[in-house]
Structure formats: structure tokens, C-alpha cells
Amino acid sequence: MNKNKHLLLWSSLGALCLLVGAAVQENFLKEWRGIQASIQTDAGPADVRLRQIVAPKLGVTDRCVTCHVGMAPGEQEGSGHPLAAAHGPVGHDPAEFGCTVCHGGQGRATEKADAHGDVRFWPAPMIPTRYAYAGCGSCHTHIRVPGQSELERGRSLLERYDCLACHRVDGRGGTLRPGGVGGMEGPDLSQAGARGFDTRWHEKHLQFAGQPDKAGWQDAFTDIDTAERDSIEAFLTSRVGAPRLVDAKARFHSLGCRGCHKIGGIGGDDGPDLSRVGQRDPGQLDFTHVRGEHTLANWLSEHTRDPARVVSGSKMPKFGLSDDDVDLLTYYMLSLRRSDLPEAYWPKDRIQASRFGQREFSTDGATLFGTFCAACHGDAGQGRRFPGSPPMPAVGNADFLAAARDGFLESTIWLGRPGRRMPAFGEDAGGLRREEVQAIIAHLRREAGVKEPDRLHPLPRWASGDPDRGRSLYDRHCAGCHGARGEGTDAPALNHPLLQATASDDYFVETIRRGRRGTPMEGFGQPSTIHPVLALGDIESIVAYLRTWEKRQ
Numbered sequence: 001m002n003k004n005k006h007l008l009l010w011s012s013l014g015a016l017c018l019l020v021g022a023a024v025q026e027n028f029l030k031e032w033r034g035i036q037a038s039i040q041t042d043a044g045p046a047d048v049r050l051r052q053i054v055a056p057k058l059g060v061t062d063r064c065v066t067c068h069v070g071m072a073p074g075e076q077e078g079s080g081h082p083l084a085a086a087h088g089p090v091g092h093d094p095a096e097f098g099c100t101v102c103h104g105g106q107g108r109a110t111e112k113a114d115a116h117g118d119v120r121f122w123p124a125p126m127i128p129t130r131y132a133y134a135g136c137g138s139c140h141t142h143i144r145v146p147g148q149s150e151l152e153r154g155r156s157l158l159e160r161y162d163c164l165a166c167h168r169v170d171g172r173g174g175t176l177r178p179g180g181v182g183g184m185e186g187p188d189l190s191q192a193g194a195r196g197f198d199t200r201w202h203e204k205h206l207q208f209a210g211q212p213d214k215a216g217w218q219d220a221f222t223d224i225d226t227a228e229r230d231s232i233e234a235f236l237t238s239r240v241g242a243p244r245l246v247d248a249k250a251r252f253h254s255l256g257c258r259g260c261h262k263i264g265g266i267g268g269d270d271g272p273d274l275s276r277v278g279q280r281d282p283g284q285l286d287f288t289h290v291r292g293e294h295t296l297a298n299w300l301s302e303h304t305r306d307p308a309r310v311v312s313g314s315k316m317p318k319f320g321l322s323d324d325d326v327d328l329l330t331y332y333m334l335s336l337r338r339s340d341l342p343e344a345y346w347p348k349d350r351i352q353a354s355r356f357g358q359r360e361f362s363t364d365g366a367t368l369f370g371t372f373c374a375a376c377h378g379d380a381g382q383g384r385r386f387p388g389s390p391p392m393p394a395v396g397n398a399d400f401l402a403a404a405r406d407g408f409l410e411s412t413i414w415l416g417r418p419g420r421r422m423p424a425f426g427e428d429a430g431g432l433r434r435e436e437v438q439a440i441i442a443h444l445r446r447e448a449g450v451k452e453p454d455r456l457h458p459l460p461r462w463a464s465g466d467p468d469r470g471r472s473l474y475d476r477h478c479a480g481c482h483g484a485r486g487e488g489t490d491a492p493a494l495n496h497p498l499l500q501a502t503a504s505d506d507y508f509v510e511t512i513r514r515g516r517r518g519t520p521m522e523g524f525g526q527p528s529t530i531h532p533v534l535a536l537g538d539i540e541s542i543v544a545y546l547r548t549w550e551k552r553q
Contacts, residue, residue: 032066032110039069041078050110051075053098057342060098062107064115071099091194091241101339102135103127123281127334128297133242137278137335139346141264141353142193145246146234146362147370148254154235157228162220170243191241194349202229234362240349248331253361255329256375259423260316263336264353264360266431267372268423271316278337286311301330317386319375365443368436372425381444383519389421390488391519399517401450403510406441411502413437420493453510460504463543470545473538477531481520486549491521500550508543509536 027033032050039046051072052063065072071087073095078084087094100107105126109115117125127135136142146154158164164173166186174188189197198204202224209221224232238246258267261274280296287294289309290302299310304326307316321329352358361371370379373395378384381396394400395409414437416424425432445451475484482488486495493499512534515523524534534542 030110031112035067035081035083036069038081039078039084040080041076041084043076046075046078046084053095055096055098058097058101058345060101060107062098062100063110064099064103064105064107066110067112067115068099091191097345100124101138101341103132104135120283123283124279125282125295128295131297131331131334133245134278134331134334134337136240136242136245137337138339139341139350140240141350141360142238142240142242142246142249143349143353143358143360144234144362145238145249145253145360146364147367148247148250149370150231150234150362150364150367151238151247151250154231154233154238157224157232158235161222161224161232163232165220169239189236190239190243192236192239194240197236199233245331245335248328248335249360251325251328252332252371253367254370254374254379255319255321255325256370256373256377257329258371259373259375262431268425268430270421270423274333274336276337278334297330297334300333301326304329304333317389363436363439365439365441365446368432368440369443372430372432373440376421380447390490390492392421393492394516394519396444396448397516397518398448398450399514399523400511401445401448402453403507403514404453405455405504405507406438406452408502408504408507409441409444410434410437411498413440415498415502417493417496417498420488420496453506456506456509460506461547463505463509463540463547465537465539465541465544467541467545467548469538470541470543473534473542474545477524477534478542486546494546495549497550500547505540505543508546509539512539512542 033048036046036048046069050063051065051069052061053065053073054061065075068083068087069075070077070084071094077086098107099105103126104124105117106114106119106122106124113119114122115126145151158169163169166174168174168188168190170190205221206223209217211217238250240246257274260268260271262269263274265275277300278296282294282296282299285294285296285299287299289312290299292298292302303310303314305321306318307314308318346354349358353360361367369381373381376384376392377395378392381394383392383394383397385391412422413432414424414426414434416422416426416429418424424430425437427433478494481491482494487493488496511521513523513525513536515521515526517523522528522531524531524539527533
């Protein structure tokens with residue numbers, strides 16, 4: 001009996017001590033209590049209490065402001081602790097949206113690791129601080145972002161024309177001129193793309209420059225030609241208050257990533273859909289071959305740097321990207337996320353993209369080529385080659401463009417090459433519109449300085465050579481690269497049914513005759529030390545032989 005009494009007594013005392021310890025821990029030793037106790041405001045010490053932001057319409061309850069006191073609604077910015085700082089300027093009120101909608105993490109937690117989502121069970125950890133603006137992708141769809149070269153051109157022109165003397169952009173500019181003339185006379189343009197800007201700015205600036213009573217304007221502003229104005233406006237349109245994120249998106253638009261990956265239903269289908277890759281659960285990723293911390297950001301970075309090392313058997317080539325390129329692509333991919341907010345909370349750019357078909361990318365030919373084609377065909381259309389796959393055609397080659405008519409190029413982009421790495425980019429498959437395909441073709445011709453070739457013959461099929469003679473010539477001169485049956489071992493597949501259906505005899509004859517300078521394909525219409533010159537009749541015989549494959553399909 002005494003043993004039972006002792007057991008009851010000591011177990012009760014133990015339970016009491018445990019409860020007292022838990023109460024002390026909860027009410028005195030919590031980290032957030034120490035943070036709040038150290039903060040001083042103009043009204044005195046901060047009130048030590050649990051704080052939270054509740055947004056019922058969004059289903060959000062965030063207690064992040066329990067530690068980040070300076071960001072709590074109605075709180076004064078204090079001192080005494082780094083977390084007393086106020087929220088940086090943003091285009092919306094954090095008190096209305098909360099914290100996790102943009103930053104990720106576990107909103108109801110008050111322990112640091114739990115709140116930041118740095119625990120194994122939480123699928124949506126906080127976005128790393130260095131990539132904080134990636135959270136904008138939860139709601140926003142930044143539209144009409146150009147490729148990197150066009151973005152840099154607009155930025156450079158803005159500086160060259162001394163716009164930063166009066167305007168501030170992304171924290172730069174608004175400087176004073178000697179004598180006190182100028183200096184932040186114009187509005188801050190850092191969010192010009194989100195807030196809009198006067199499309200008649202150039203005309204109005206010229207009017208000011210022509211008025212004698214406007215001191216300094218005559219020397220401060222000059223006429224700007226249309227092409228340069230377009231570049232400046234493209235840059236201003238991209239200014240939405242998240243400069244590093246827009247730079248990341250522009251870099252993505254220059255590397256041809258959509259050639260293999262879809263985003264929002266637009267792009268190729270050779271790689272996984274990236275529409276929400278920024279929301280992947282790190283707990284579901286394989287970090288076996290990933291160096292460094294086990295976070296989504298690091299996994300994306302390492303995979304971008306060396307795909308096959310991180311994912312065994314990956315078909316994605318190793319592009320040899322610089323550290324800055326890898327960092328920018330990681331930034332952009334982390335922004336590929338989507339919060340299922342009520343439509344009343346959608347920002348204007350998301351509505352324009354989702355409801356009115358506005359493009360995330362600029363639709364000029366250069367940006368379109370960079371976005372969809374550059375990964376395989378090279379940034380200038382020079383062609384590329386990756387280990388284990390046939391070379392990608394040099395679509396910017398002047399000889400190619402001198403042989404290919406626009407209809408053939410359009411069909412190739414629209415329909416692709418099923419069974420090869422070239423996907424179909426037509427509106428139903430890859431999401432490109434007819435005018436966008438035409439813009440890509442116009443860009444290629446403009447860069448190469450080659451207009452659409454005239455027809456050699458009014459009919460698409462006219463070659464009347466001897467197929468048997470053509471087979472002998474093909475085996476001797478062509479099979480080494482194109483394969484014994486045109487399967488394309490080390491060059492384009494000449495027996496592909498879509499190539500056969502869309503390519504005219506003009507194209508085949510001119511390609512064989514001209515060749516492709518700068519590639520292994522030499523022209524058989526010119527003298528060479530390694531092959532004879534072929535007469536037009538011999539070239540027609542080869543084409544006639546190529547057409548026999550079409551009949552067997």
C-alpha cells in the first residue's frame with residue numbers, strides 16, 4: 001500500500017513540475033517574448049503579446065508578426081532588435097494579405113523553424129530571403145517581359161539619354177545637376193509597368209525642351225528615334241518593383257527553356273511542365289546527388305547546373321551556364337507558383353494573362369526566338385550539338401534561309417518533327433499564335449540578311465531524276481551523316497514524313513547545291529577537295545530517291 005502511495009505522490013509531483021515547466025516555457029521563455037521585450041518604440045517598450053494577421057477571405061492566419069513586430073498592422077517601427085523594422089515598400093498592404101501568401105512558410109507557428117517551414121513535414125517552406133520577390137509569382141503574372149538583350153538595351157538607352165537625372169529607377173537616379181538644375185523633377189519609374197506611364201511622354205518632353213522658359217530642358221532632352229523609344233518603353237513596361245525577378249525572367253526568355261518546357265500551357269513537351277515548379281515539396285525530391293542544403297532552391301540550382309548528375313537519365317543537356325545564369329534561373333523557377341486566391345484579389349497582370357490572353361513574354365521576333373528556340377538552335381540560330389544526340393540545325397544559317405521558303409519554315413515550327421527533339425509549337429500543341437511564328441521567321445531573315453527565296457519551279461514536286469542513280473549517289477555522299485535510310489544519325493532525318501510532306505523539291509535541290517556554310521554540310525554545286533561537283537541532273541536524281549521514302553511510309 002505504501003509503495004502505491006509513494007508512486008502516486010511522486011508521479012503527481014513529476015506531472016506538476018512538468019506542467020509548471022511548460023507554463024514557464026510558454027509564458028516567459030518563448031523566443032518571441034524575448035524579441036518583443038527588447039523592442040523600444042516612440043511610445044515606450046513594445047507590448048509583449050501574441051500578434052497575428054487574419055484574412056478570412058483568403059483563409060490566412062499568420063502569426064509571423066509576433067516576431068516581426070515592426071510589420072504588424074498599426075505598430076510603430078521600433079529599435080533594439082532587427083525584427084523591429086517595418087516592411088519594405090510594396091504595392092499592396094501586408095495587413096490585408098498576410099505574410100505566407102507571398103513568402104511561404106507556416107503562418108500559425110510561432111517557433112522559428114516551424115514558422116519558416118524548415119521542418120520535414122511542411123511542404124511549403126519560406127522562400128529564401130535572397131529570392132524574396134519570387135513570391136510575387138504567387139499572384140502576379142508579369143507580362144510582356146522581353147529577352148535579356150532587349151532589356152539591357154532599354155536600360156542602357158535610359159542611361160544614355162540621361163533620364164536618371166530626373167527619374168529614379170530601381171533605387172538609382174534622381175541626381176542633382178551642377179547649379180541645382182534638375183534632380184528628381186520627374187516621377188519614380190520603378191513601378192512604371194505596374195502603374196502605367198504616359199504613352200505621349202516623348203512628345204511632351206520635346207514640347208518642354210522647345211520652351212525657352214524651361215531652364216535646362218534644351219540641353220537635357222533631345223529627340224529619340226522610334227526604335228530606341230520602343231526599347232525604352234519595353235524596359236519601362238518591365239519595371240514592376242521587383243527588378244531582380246524581372247531580370248531573371250528576361251534571362252529565362254533568352255535561353256530557349258520553353259522549347260522543352262511548358263509554362264501555363266505554352267511551350268514544348270520534351271521536358272516536365274514548369275508551371276508550378278516553385279511550389280514543389282522538398283520532401284518529395286531526391287537529394288542523393290545534390291551538394292549542399294536540402295532545399296528546393298538548392299535542388300533547382302544544382303539541377304540547372306548539371307541535370308544528369310541530379311536526375312539520372314535526364315535528357316536535359318548540360319548548358320555550361322555561368323553562376324549568375326544559374327542563380328537567375330533558380331530565382332525565376334521559384335516564382336513559378338500560384339495561390340488560389342478569389343478572383344476579386346487577382347492583380348491586373350494576372351487578369352490580362354488569364355482572361356485576355358496577354359503574353360508573359362514580349363512578342364517581338366528576337367524575344368520569341370530566344371524564348372522558344374535558342375536552347376537547341378543557339379542564340380543566333382547557329383545550331384548546337386549535345387552529347388548523345390544529333391546536331392540541332394543552324395536555322396539562322398544564310399544558306400538554309402536562302403533555300404527555305406516562309407511557308408516551309410512556318411509549317412516546321414507549327415507542326416514540329418514528331419519523334420525528334422523538335423516539338424510542335426502550333427497554337428493547339430505549343431501555344432504559339434500564327435503571327436508569333438511569322439515574327440520568329442522575320443527575325444531570322446532580318447538577322448541573316450536573307451529574304452525569302454524565289455521559286456525555282458511553279459510546282460512543289462518537279463525533280464525528274466533517276467531514283468536508282470540517286471540511290472548510288474546518296475550512299476556515296478550523304479548516308480554517312482543522314483543515315484543509310486535517311487534516319488538522321490548525325491544530321492537531320494531526311495525520311496521524316498513531315499519533312500517530306502512540307503519540303504518542296506526547290507528546298508532539297510538548293511540545299512544539296514548550296515550546302516550550309518559553317519556546318520559539315522558542303523555544297524555539291526561548288527568545287528571541293530573531298531567530293532565532285534554534281535550536275536543538276538544528279539542532284540535531281542538524289543531528290544527523286546529521297547521521295548521514294550515517302551511512298552514507303
